[in-house]
Amino acid sequence: MIIASWNVNSIRVRINHVADWIRTNKPSVLGLQETKMKNEDFPHEVFKELGYHSYSNGQPTYNGVALITDAPLDEVSYSMNNYADDQKRFITGIYKGIKMWNLYIPNGQSVGSDKYNYKLKWLKALHDELKQSDQSAYPNILMGDFNIAPEDNDVHDPALWKDKILCSKAERDALHKITHNRLYDSFRYLNPERKHFSWWDYRAAGYRRNIGLRIDLILVDQKIIGNCISSDIDEAPRKLERPSDHAPVYINMS
DNA sequence: ATGGTGGTGCGACCA
Numbered sequence: 001m002i003i004a005s006w007n008v009n010s011i012r013v014r015i016n017h018v019a020d021w022i023r024t025n026k027p028s029v030l031g032l033q034e035t036k037m038k039n040e041d042f043p044h045e046v047f048k049e050l051g052y053h054s055y056s057n058g059q060p061t062y063n064g065v066a067l068i069t070d071a072p073l074d075e076v077s078y079s080m081n082n083y084a085d086d087q088k089r090f091i092t093g094i095y096k097g098i099k100m101w102n103l104y105i106p107n108g109q110s111v112g113s114d115k116y117n118y119k120l121k122w123l124k125a126l127h128d129e130l131k132q133s134d135q136s137a138y139p140n141i142l143m144g145d146f147n148i149a150p151e152d153n154d155v156h157d158p159a160l161w162k163d164k165i166l167c168s169k170a171e172r173d174a175l176h177k178i179t180h181n182r183l184y185d186s187f188r189y190l191n192p193e194r195k196h197f198s199w200w201d202y203r204a205a206g207y208r209r210n211i212g213l214r215i216d217l218i219l220v221d222q223k224i225i226g227n228c229i230s231s232d233i234d235e236a237p238r239k240l241e242r243p244s245d246h247a248p249v250y251i252n253m254s
Numbered sequence: 255a256t257g258g259t260g261g262t263g264c265g266a267c268c269a
Contacts, residue, residue, distance in 0.1 A: 009260075009269085010260090010261055012262095013260095036261070036262070060262085061261085061262050061268090062268070062269095109268085115268095201259080201269085202258085202259040202260050203258040203259050203260085203269095204258050204259085205258085205259090206259090242260090245269080
């Protein structure tokens with residue numbers, strides 16, 4: 001089964017790209033970020049026609065996440081228990097005995113800014129939320145736009161990005177605290193040396209020059225990491241007309 | 255060269 005994550009940067013603009021990608025790849029679970037659409041406008045009918053269930057936690061203009069699944073989810077949750085957040089960045093649900101977390105982690109703007117402090121607070125809250133769920137019977141898969149490049153091999157020019165937003169030590173430490181003894185970065189686990197990005201800035205012709213970072217991640221519970229067969233990033237949609245600035249990342253699990 | 259492009263929505267913000 002395919003588990004995938006994609007920051008679409010507006011579901012309204014990207015709906016045909018997403019529908020085509022689903023038809024081609026037939027994911028079991030697809031987490032979308034930056035839908036930028038309120039729930040009542042979400043195109044549930046498009047996914048229904050494809051044979052999928054869809055769950056939206058959206059808002060106008062900014063943020064917004066959704067889970068698209070080929071079987072119904074149980075226990076869908078739209079917020080963390082211990083962190084009140086007006087920004088719609090969180091949705092979870094149980095899929096065939098696995099707790100799927102789809103997350104749009106704050107960008108953080110620049111190191112030291114108010115938005116950076118919000119990002120670190122959000123990551124701490126996520127850590128606490130995950131720690132609570134450790135007692136649960138369900139293994140976890142966390143997918144989404146983490147807005148953190150885990151290591152220098154995930155960055156086109158590590159010297160240029162050193163201590164910058166998406167790469168700072170505090171962000172990486174927060175991510176490691178979340179994964180420690182619990183989760184594997186599936187792409188890196190299965191591709192120890194590969195340099196492959198998931199996001200390229202629209203500005204400065206980032207994609208054409210392959211100036212990118214790997215910030216879209218699928219973190220898999222150590223209890224089921226052995227079921228992961230492969231992990232990859234599909235650049236095909238990034239080459240289309242009017243693409244998202246992110247490519248879909250996915251894992252194949254037995 | 256210290257910006258650039260793109261989405262939302264129509265000005266200014268976010269990334």
